[in-house]
Amino acid sequence: MADPSLVLTPHVRQQLADWLAEDLGRGDLCAPALAGAQGQARWFAKAAGVFCGGVLVAPLFALLDPAVSVRLLVRDGEPVETGQCLLDLQGPAAALVAGERTALNLAMRLSGIATATAALVARLAGTGVALADTRKTTPGLRVLEKYAVRCGGGINHRLGLDDAAMLKENHLAWAGGVAAAVVAVRAAAPWPARVIVEAETDAEAIAAVRAGADGVLLDEFSPAALNALVPRLRALAAEVSGSVVLEASGVHPEQLATYGTTGVDLISTSAPMTRAPWLDISMRYTTDWV
């Protein structure tokens, strides 16, 4: 897996602190049982999958105690086997215990997404079609969950409402048609922002390309319908604006390979966010360590 490059912005660091605060509340009641001890621990995968979240572990524990050291044995985006050791860490026991649950919850959720994404991406192997996510993400985790999709080999769709425009049925109705909607949005949007239109019929898709849309989301079209429509849209785009990105959605996982041959550029799905179980990971304290 290539470097999926999560940028640890100050905002993400602040979120890590907020999440620690959520679990710690007014302080760990068990701290007095730790008696100032130093601890050592290892993380183990309890199922096979794709690991994600390792890059957050050291920054998270550093917020509790800079004396915690973390050694990653697996990089984010790498496949892991059941029982594989993922990382080890050591430092003041009070900090290890205080951060344990938050760190694991993050990594389990993110690894679950990466694992599910990788399974879907595998179904598209050889087609040249990319698998993209959506804006169905857990509130607060948008940036991290989209990072997990990249770790699983998928690509990201827009990050929010402000980095690309997606016009849906209701926008078109309020604006008075697709052409008017595209004009209105382009007039105020930053010029690099792509304008995408969601279409449910051939006519809508054609109108979108004619209106100069940068992308068209073809929702719930059959493979046969796409086989016929995609070449028409490509030809029309060549006349109008040079190119158009075509995206299919509403595709059942079982059908991914079939849709991979329809000529679309990408297939978007929320399944890794909404249907994937967390990857189970355990943190075991140890004394047999050099």
Next chain:
Amino acid sequence: MADPSLVLTPHVRQQLADWLAEDLGRGDLCAPALAGAQGQARWFAKAAGVFCGGVLVAPLFALLDPAVSVRLLVRDGEPVETGQCLLDLQGPAAALVAGERTALNLAMRLSGIATATAALVARLAGTGVALADTRKTTPGLRVLEKYAVRCGGGINHRLGLDDAAMLKENHLAWAGGVAAAVVAVRAAAPWPARVIVEAETDAEAIAAVRAGADGVLLDEFSPAALNALVPRLRALAAEVSGSVVLEASGVHPEQLATYGTTGVDLISTSAPMTRAPWLDISMRYTTDWV
């Protein structure tokens, strides 16, 4: 379902604002296509389950525009059928569109948890044993996800590290045994805080009760083992401290009914958080409304 009573603290309201900010970023690029329109929309369940998150909808949209009105047709904790209308809302289209994804993401995640919880609780019907959650929750959503568990008929375990003490293997090792650990924790904890000990063997469980633990988490015991152990622990507790709460964990869903007869008070599981799909809900804009 009785009122599961989510308290909308100022902190939760602040989180709603943060989550809106995550999706909105620097603003909705599609806003110019809305042309000041008023909108109406309805939410529909796309699968059967238990609804949760309705109480957040009005407060969330109010952060965008106080002119949005929301009418709940289903209460949190109530079962819903596929296709059932859950709520309707109306107001400025810019606000409806800006809050749509965040509101749905929350409700879909929470309803997924409530639905999964209800299914597990149903397996314990008639046993008198409660189903409890754990601290495996999505970072940032602890309070809401635990509310969803209550909506599904489960009960909550401790909310964080500060409202009850749970001593695990490593605490006991660092403190020098279960008795020392319980003493150390009780010395500094608020008196109402219960002290729970996690045990993996009969000997550990017995030592925990002898040390005066308020609760014992019996992890990965077989039903047979529990049948033998539970009465011994009850008897010992009656001598030592009056009573003890006994909790089983590591129980496969298929075995819930069996464990429901072992005499434990509750069974804790993270499955509704870590394994449940989101309940699919759609928001449809409409013009056929009075």
Next chain:
Amino acid sequence: MADPSLVLTPHVRQQLADWLAEDLGRGDLCAPALAGAQGQARWFAKAAGVFCGGVLVAPLFALLDPAVSVRLLVRDGEPVETGQCLLDLQGPAAALVAGERTALNLAMRLSGIATATAALVARLAGTGVALADTRKTTPGLRVLEKYAVRCGGGINHRLGLDDAAMLKENHLAWAGGVAAAVVAVRAAAPWPARVIVEAETDAEAIAAVRAGADGVLLDEFSPAALNALVPRLRALAAEVSGSVVLEASGVHPEQLATYGTTGVDLISTSAPMTRAPWLDISMRYTTDWV
């Protein structure tokens, strides 16, 4: 004094920064007079008492300048004499001066509470009855003021509205009686949360135990009344739920020893928060230091 174990959560660190900001405002106008100097200073107790707040000094100054070093000569919870040196610190003068007032204000307030608590605890010596605090704390200082109580030898009551339930007269009225109130609260509360009932008459106390309360707060009972009531409540609890924690409140300091013989488990009082003067501490800059 045993380790009263304050956990320096990220939240407390943020509060330290906020408190510095309160005093610094837009910056220390005297900074130009410091001319880049290095400084050394010592803290002295100007009265006898129990010290508290030392653990905050280094983290607080570190927020201003990591070059400040602090050496504690007295641990939190230890008694100090008038004139005793409590700590010394050195570093850039600008940081020492900027943090001085905030650090002293905290330590003086907390040491005042610890000192007053220790005096009350002394009155209960030999009785086996604990002295507990209440939720009457200065807004913003709940965690720290309760830590000061522990430093003075007291114990903490619940930390907030969310870690234990305390049903008062008005709750009982709204819920339709003590049994209904206890049932309603237990249904939604995390299972480890204790449910306590405040009683002002024998009948109320008995009803509370009968309803399965984990604790009963006996408010403004005379010692004689308690001598009669406590054994009845213990006996009843043994039948109903195994045990009950009995707490007296509304006790004048002069009467602590007397109440200490009534059989209650603890006596709660807000006096260390609401009536204790701050312990006077001065910070003196020095040049005679090696």
Next chain:
Amino acid sequence: MADPSLVLTPHVRQQLADWLAEDLGRGDLCAPALAGAQGQARWFAKAAGVFCGGVLVAPLFALLDPAVSVRLLVRDGEPVETGQCLLDLQGPAAALVAGERTALNLAMRLSGIATATAALVARLAGTGVALADTRKTTPGLRVLEKYAVRCGGGINHRLGLDDAAMLKENHLAWAGGVAAAVVAVRAAAPWPARVIVEAETDAEAIAAVRAGADGVLLDEFSPAALNALVPRLRALAAEVSGSVVLEASGVHPEQLATYGTTGVDLISTSAPMTRAPWLDISMRYTTDWV
């Protein structure tokens, strides 16, 4: 008492929310016992004193529920008798209960300060000398506690390190004397900022006036010493800069009247912050209300 004019800045409103969050934590466990009830309550003074904090009550409860209404029967700064009703309020019981403790803690602390201030101010009656506070305030409460001093008839000294400069012994040492220190500070400070010098000897006070200080804090001078020194300083100031504000500190309450005749302009003391008990106030729920 004239209107002491607390400005409810957005910052203070944010603090009220933070303080509610401190008590509420993850939510009020007793809320289910309230069953959606409406409530009515009254506040009563349990001791005589000067009331302060009433202006915060409505804004605080409004953060919980805009349906709470508050009617103040006593204005901040007015004297109250034991048993006097201070205000009444009504609204959803859940909000009344959730805000009760925080509102009372604030008002009890602030009223305690106002009461103690008024007692000290009374000792200076007829002298024309003002009683001022210091920067010894509870962290987080600076603005509110200084408001309480005004409610008690005192005046405020500087609000922080940034609205006036106070040069102390160590500043003078680092800067190389009082003249150099005053010059350095004036060079960078906003021109309206007054520069005050703390003096412990006649020579220091004279040097301060000669250096053009706007004020001199005369610390721990005897009345006799002041009687002699004050006229000299006034005369010198008339030559140098027109006028100087003279302030005495380190004055025992018993001696206030005596110091009131020494010619100083004001006497500063931290006693209302560091030595005053809270004024006891109770909130009683009622059903006998129209």
Next chain:
Amino acid sequence: MADPSLVLTPHVRQQLADWLAEDLGRGDLCAPALAGAQGQARWFAKAAGVFCGGVLVAPLFALLDPAVSVRLLVRDGEPVETGQCLLDLQGPAAALVAGERTALNLAMRLSGIATATAALVARLAGTGVALADTRKTTPGLRVLEKYAVRCGGGINHRLGLDDAAMLKENHLAWAGGVAAAVVAVRAAAPWPARVIVEAETDAEAIAAVRAGADGVLLDEFSPAALNALVPRLRALAAEVSGSVVLEASGVHPEQLATYGTTGVDLISTSAPMTRAPWLDISMRYTTDWV
């Protein structure tokens, strides 16, 4: 001017509160002189220009007091004459005075940007070439200053580092050439994100188009050089990717018209942010109002 559609996100509202806090500090010392008065005021332009910032006025004052009402007489983006009345407002004097400076500072800065932008846009009239801004904006005001550019008739370039990629000389060096850099960025970026390359020579521009860049920033090319280069780039783009957006920068205002004929799509400039004076606006209190 068409509606430039500023979305008032919760984040912008929070910034308004922060900016009020910056001016208010611990409260307005003049508030006691207002004696509870109601006030009326009007804003007047003291120079001709394009107004911007009106949409912020009501939300800003609402943070101080919901009783303030604002009536806009000019819409953002409209030209105004010297002496023209822009808006009137009324409400509690304390709120009017407390928000006056912050509201004016915002509107004066934003109107200055809008005015300067309009002057530059006028120079491009008839060319079909758009004028775009850059990321040179005042820290904290990015969204608002870019809104002001739209109000002046300009268009926005990317909003930050995360909504489009701009590869500069140093990126190309580190990545090992333009092709490698484009590949690396596309692999991790959301698919709708456009990738732009900054070029300083013909060779670099050609390499960028060949690498599939969506846009090329042609920095400090002469008009003659562009006349020759632009057609070559368009032709090459038609072969490679369908189209490319061509942007000139480093253009002196006097030369805008000339560059407008070179065939580029847009010209970007930071001049409205870095060189424009504020538009002077005064707020006058009045009593002659009905």
Next chain:
Amino acid sequence: MADPSLVLTPHVRQQLADWLAEDLGRGDLCAPALAGAQGQARWFAKAAGVFCGGVLVAPLFALLDPAVSVRLLVRDGEPVETGQCLLDLQGPAAALVAGERTALNLAMRLSGIATATAALVARLAGTGVALADTRKTTPGLRVLEKYAVRCGGGINHRLGLDDAAMLKENHLAWAGGVAAAVVAVRAAAPWPARVIVEAETDAEAIAAVRAGADGVLLDEFSPAALNALVPRLRALAAEVSGSVVLEASGVHPEQLATYGTTGVDLISTSAPMTRAPWLDISMRYTTDWV
């Protein structure tokens, strides 16, 4: 230029983080092109002026990566020539690129203010009259922009509404005249707070001094009028309160030297904030560095 002493409060550090977040948004899309490179860069002045903002550079990059090192070659407040190297910095390329724009935007704005201030101060050379700023500052940048004025040789007027009182026409109207307004404000203000009155006529100025104002702002008086008025006000102040600070405003830059001879103490102007262009500074990456 002497040390203008910016205090880097925790609040300013938080602002730096917020400003980075504004540009970074969800992360730098170009980061993958950096391939873990280390970078070196230098800042160059692209015009002559007075540098300001250097002290912020290291703290800002430290928020992104503590491995960035910064070496200042010019101190804040020092004059720079076109082409002069201002500082060099090195560290992880990802951090250099992520902080570049924010750091430059700050320094360019602040240096523009310092440069403009220095030019105005030069016009007053030899007059002994100081040049002061106003509250017309960019929202969010008050403290930093006022620091830039000091770096340019100017002095600061009050920092906000809370460190000095300025009574304007409308205050006097609401309070019932200047005497009543001064009394009302002094009654509630901290004693060190100076009370200034804005006057537009001789009569108002005289009334202000008679009322004991500490300062009088003489707005839009001609030099001749000031020549006559200033001595009268000085004489009156000597009788009433010892001294008064006289300030002229509404002065055109061309007239500064003339106003410098009228006997006022200072002249205030917002020109450096509202009319000064940013000082252009570029950051160039380099590989020819030892």
